[in-house]
Amino acid sequence: MAPAGTPSLNGGLPPPVGPTLTGTSFANYKRTWWRRVAPCLAFLAAFSTAMVLLLVWSEAAALRRQAFDANMTRDYVLDSVSMDNPQLVAYIRQVHLKPTTHQDPLNANQTSEEKYVASLSQGKREGIYAEYISRIGAISSTAWLESNLNWRGVLILTEPKSFFEAQRSTRHPQSRVLHACLSTDTDTKEIKYHQESEVQVTKLGDGPNSLVSSDDGFPTTRLKCFPLYSVLLAYNATILDYLSLDSPDAPDGQVLDTIPWDIIKISILSIRWSPHHSEAETKSFIDKMTSRRYKLVHTTDTGKSIFLYDTLLKI
16 A cells, blocks of 8 residues: 555555545535624624714714704894895795695685685785784684685794694695794894783783783793894795784784885785774874875774785875
8 A cells, every 4th residue: 555645556646534524514514604604794794784874873963963053153143134134044944934744734714804815816826925923823814825826925923833733734835834923123033932822922022022921920932033024035035915914912013114115015915903002003004004005905804904005006
């Protein structure tokens, strides 16, 4: 017999020395190896996935924080800037104007005011409006116009519950809702807002532009007050078919005084003029509207005065 490792006499190689792996043994070896390696691979995959998710979350959190800081900075920087300041207009458009989510049906029963407005506008379709409501429980005077005449616009609400209900409603896709109040001068402000369930909180106090309640025991929130002109610029609407101001105790006459009438064009205007005003104050307000070429044409059963723009009106 030839020594191991040397060729045999017939020229062939000697049989291998030691154990050999048959087909079955090799398959068993592979399964054993995979059982040992699989947990490591699973751990690496889970670890990698967790790290990727952590990095994504960190990046998103950083972006959110950056946006929050920017908004907070703009809150302070944009106070007392001009009404048409591009940064202020962009801030309102990007942060505060909210589309509706179409989760709830829109209560579109026609109000007497909408019926009169539709008549004044001769049934115009696709009109543009701006509506301001600071009364708790007030009914919108634009929902029927949206549903039946395809109007769109911006709805400004001071009361949080009304704002969230409006945001969930099925309004025009291009309409926007805004949780804010309208400034009584040309400056943007942040005010204290007291919310009550029974008393309408609309009286001015604690400065030139604050909504306060008669009972300081109620909780307060902070609320932005924007000039109407700034809101209209943010909505890209300088021509309105209808402006509705429904705020019984707030001086809406002052809100109107902030409008640059040489730029903003409004066809129909309705305002809730408080009966607490004296006869002289009411006459002075009507005279001021007349000087702007607006004629008082109707008073609704809910106490709102409707004015129509008339180019032929003598002033």
